[in-house]
Amino acid sequence: MCSVGDPIFWKSSGRLADGREIIYFDESPGLGRASVPDRRPLAQTPGESDPGQADQAGQPGHPGNSGRPGNSGRPGNPGIPGRDLPPAGLRWDALAGEWVIVAAQRQDRTFLPPPGECPLDPSSPGRLTEIPAPDYDVVVFENRFPSLHGLPPSPVPRAAPAGAPADRPPVDRPPADGPPADGPLDAVPFLPGGPPETGGVPGRPPIGRCEVVCFTADHNASFASLPPRRVRTVLEAWADRTTVLSSTPGIEQVYCFENRGEEIGVTLYDLHGLLYVDHFVTPRPASMLRQLRAHTAAGRGNLFDVMVAGEEAAGTRIVSRNDHWTAFVPAAARWPYEILLFPARRVPSLPELGEEARAAFCVIYPDLLRRLDALFGVPLPYIAAWHQAPAGDEFACREFGLHLQLFSIRRAPGKLKYLAGSESGMGVWINDITPEEAALRLREAR
Numbered sequence: 001m002c003s004v005g006d007p008i009f010w011k012s013s014g015r016l017a018d019g020r021e022i023i024y025f026d027e028s029p030g031l032g033r034a035s036v037p038d039r040r041p042l043a044q045t046p047g048e049s050d051p052g053q054a055d056q057a058g059q060p061g062h063p064g065n066s067g068r069p070g071n072s073g074r075p076g077n078p079g080i081p082g083r084d085l086p087p088a089g090l091r092w093d094a095l096a097g098e099w100v101i102v103a104a105q106r107q108d109r110t111f112l113p114p115p116g117e118c119p120l121d122p123s124s125p126g127r128l129t130e131i132p133a134p135d136y137d138v139v140v141f142e143n144r145f146p147s148l149h150g151l152p153p154s155p156v157p158r159a160a161p162a163g164a165p166a167d168r169p170p171v172d173r174p175p176a177d178g179p180p181a182d183g184p185l186d187a188v189p190f191l192p193g194g195p196p197e198t199g200g201v202p203g204r205p206p207i208g209r210c211e212v213v214c215f216t217a218d219h220n221a222s223f224a225s226l227p228p229r230r231v232r233t234v235l236e237a238w239a240d241r242t243t244v245l246s247s248t249p250g251i252e253q254v255y256c257f258e259n260r261g262e263e264i265g266v267t268l269y270d271l272h273g274l275l276y277v278d279h280f281v282t283p284r285p286a287s288m289l290r291q292l293r294a295h296t297a298a299g300r301g302n303l304f305d306v307m308v309a310g311e312e313a314a315g316t317r318i319v320s321r322n323d324h325w326t327a328f329v330p331a332a333a334r335w336p337y338e339i340l341l342f343p344a345r346r347v348p349s350l351p352e353l354g355e356e357a358r359a360a361f362c363v364i365y366p367d368l369l370r371r372l373d374a375l376f377g378v379p380l381p382y383i384a385a386w387h388q389a390p391a392g393d394e395f396a397c398r399e400f401g402l403h404l405q406l407f408s409i410r411r412a413p414g415k416l417k418y419l420a421g422s423e424s425g426m427g428v429w430i431n432d433i434t435p436e437e438a439a440l441r442l443r444e445a446r
């Protein structure tokens with residue numbers, strides 16, 4: 001493993017043939033991967049410039065989507081010929097008070113290709129993929145079929161150690177209960193069609209960014225099989241992208257996650273994660289922040305600290321722990337097998353993790369994944385979701401507790417947990433196993 005002071009990774013960036021950004025996180029220096037050109041005949045995205053040129057600083061020549069809704073630039077709303085329909089994009093659900101992303105262009109994305117056509121493998125003679133280099137350690141690139149798009153090129157992050165909160169001054173504001181009234185969303189028009197009372201569409205262009213994070217060039221690997229050195233590089237890539245993307249004015253949230261398994265709905269078998277960059281705070285962190293504020297206002301201390309300390313004291317739902325992380329099944333788990341992994345020292349986001357916590361994560365996290373796979377003796381479908389403090393919220397940056405939520409939808413061999421009438425209709429989860437029993441099984445699963 002790397003000791004304190006050692007370089008952990010070497011980063012370089014370039015452009016794919018259609019102008020998308022690609023960033024290599026190498027485990028050794030001088031590999032020159034970013035300078036390998038993408039020779040595929042991809043159509044240049046309108047407004048993109050200087051494709052295929054190495055761009056070590058990641059700054060110029062990438063104006064991206066203009067922000068016009070739906071059908072401008074990459075990727076637009078395919079629509080129906082001859083029909084003047086409202087464009088895709090962010091739609092405001094006034095009843096729920098939540099945004100919905102309509103991304104109709106993703107219907108045509110690559111779907112479970114055979115191994116010989118996997119777009120996440122390194123390029124080789126006669127087979128050009130999304131990654132031009134002949135090999136990689138960890139690589140990140142803009143999703144070709146994004147739900148959110150149109151961010152300007154990656155800004156240069158603030159001086160290290162960069163924190164998630166960005167250059168703009170943080171504001172301590174109450175949670176929004178309607179469409180956000182602040183931030184750059186004000187700078188873009190509502191979707192055409194008039195006000196809602198005339199049947200218009202209250203919505204916004206889907207400004208944001210979606211990135212693919214490839215964890216290894218080995219097509220058949222699982223995250224649980226990665227050596228600690230590689231887990232560390234992945235963690236560094238997540239933290240680095242959080243720092244860089246949070247520095248974009250108006251960015252509210254950087255969400256790193258992994259979907260694993262056909263049952264979850266992956267469209268590519270190759271081990272990879274995703275990264276969503278939002279201009280709005282999504283419902284789950286917004287809900288957590290409301291609870292956190294209420295707990296603090298009641299004089300009961302930080303809710304995250306109280307909860308983790310309570311779990312450690314009780315012990316019945318603990319799955320695993322070391323000096324720097326604690327993993328437990330939440331007392332009100334929604335999913336049959338659900339784990340929350342908290343660092344011992346609370347930090348708001350990945351960039352603030354200390355060296356010892358980063359090193360310890362590389363041991364405890366693959367162990368948790370192996371426990372999931374050992375439950376039923378088959379690879380378990382799971383979602384691993386990082387919850388970070390929304391940027392630009394002073395209270396959140398001070399009080400939020402970074403954590404990883406890891407859960408599976410499999411409740412027994414051959415049986416999946418479906419979000420049926422109660423969950424999908426009413427938003428009330430029904431769990432088929434007690435959290436204490438789930439924790440016991442996970443502790444014993446080896």
Ligand SMILES: [Zn+2]
Nearest residue numbers: 118121219270
């Ligand atoms: Zn592959």
